[in-house]
Amino acid sequence: MNSVASPSDQARRDQAFESLLLLRRKSNVRRSAYYFVLLALVVWSIQVTIIDDTDWERMGSLGAVLKSAGRFIGVDIGLFPSLLVPAIETLVIASLGTILGVVICLPATWFGALNITPFKSVTYPLARLMMTLSRSIHEIVWALFFVAAVGLGAMAGIFAIAVRSVGFIAKMSAEAIEDINPGPVEAIKATGANTLQVVIFAILPQVLPQILGTVIFEWEINIRRSAILGLVGAGGLGLVFFRQMHTFNYHGVTSVIVAILALILIGEVVSHYVRKSII
């Protein structure tokens, strides 16, 4: 090979350089177009949601805004004793809702795990539909639905929490079952066991710690959920929150928020220790 570049080599390199430049210019134009579209979308969003949609006159000056927000600073201590019962109610709604959710999860999990679902083409899609429906509808919407169905009160909250819990618990449990070691299943089948016996002896022992961990995690989340369900009349602390807001007792609102925080903290601590003892 000749070490000195021949004229034809030079020409070839120039040509490669030219086409490279063209390619880079094209991709730069494309990139700029993306940035421009993105910027336009952001501007449009701000225009529609913030600039057009805000009642600027009601908001007034910056001072007025801070003053309004400042009304929430301070706690209505006198309210705390009357929060005890709603707080317990919130906890009970979360707990019973989780338990009922677990019951609903039994068929959803059984149908939703590919390796044990009984009629794959029917039951598997059914289970997936249950899980998706449960998760894609907000707990407030579920609560509205159940308030309409069974009336105001804790029962509607319990149903809403239960139905909302199914998606996550069943999905995690079904995936845990799909990941089991098939060896023990084979061994238990080989003893002449029926399907239920195989589930109890070969599958459950393998997945129980994981499922319990998921349930406790969901219970902790359900405390947060049930704390706000009262906003739509489904009992618990949310109902008190709603009442304080409507009587313009802003310090009372803060009291309720503090109570909710305390409750959630308790839930997290319990959840942490229970999960640790399982795993």
Next chain:
Amino acid sequence: MPILEVRNLIAKYSARGPEILKSVSFDVEDDDFFAIIGPSGAGKSTLIRCINRLVEPVSGEIFFEGQDVTKLNSRELRSLRRDIGMIFQEFNLIDRMSVMDNVLSGRLGYTGTIRSIFRAFKKTDIQHALALLDRVGLIDHVDKRADELSGGQRQRVGIARALMQDPKLLLLDEPTSALDPKISREVMALILEMARELKVPCLCNIHDVNLAMEFCNKIIGLQDGVKMFDGPTEDMNEERLNEIYAMEVL
């Protein structure tokens, strides 16, 4: 009459897949300790799983005590499986259950569903399990969790679980492959001894030819799903072994 007759057995893992077993036939007699040898992928595990239909054969017949296994409905299949004990390479114990519960699970085929939910096995079953655990040398480990035991001990639990079924036939799927050579020999000796004692014929997959020659009275050799040899252990020789394991040599 042989306790087990296998005729022209063909098995596949998918409808369009290759044949794992290509028309295999053999008989197991009442007092046999029968070895199936052959290289990895020869179809040994598939063959043994066709006997109790953990794998569904595509065609062929399997007569167990004169009854065609391939024609049983699910209820009849469960009672067939109850009569056939099985021991596995990876033991397949329930790790989170006690040794006792693992052994008792061998009685599931005889136990009602409600009883098994509460693990309420019959007293006679518990006595029997204790006696078997004593016999396999694990009387001091009854309450331990299965995953606390060593490999050899775990396989002894597997043996006790299989014998808990009062089986009329034992299927052994590479029972010693996960164990070291010394323990392997002990476990094979224990299985042979107990099988003789309880008069249970055995059908054993094994890739360790020396163990097969030492413990088994009959051997079939499989290569790529085809039966290459079938006869008493005395008839097996170097030349025939080389033929069976030819693929590995290449």
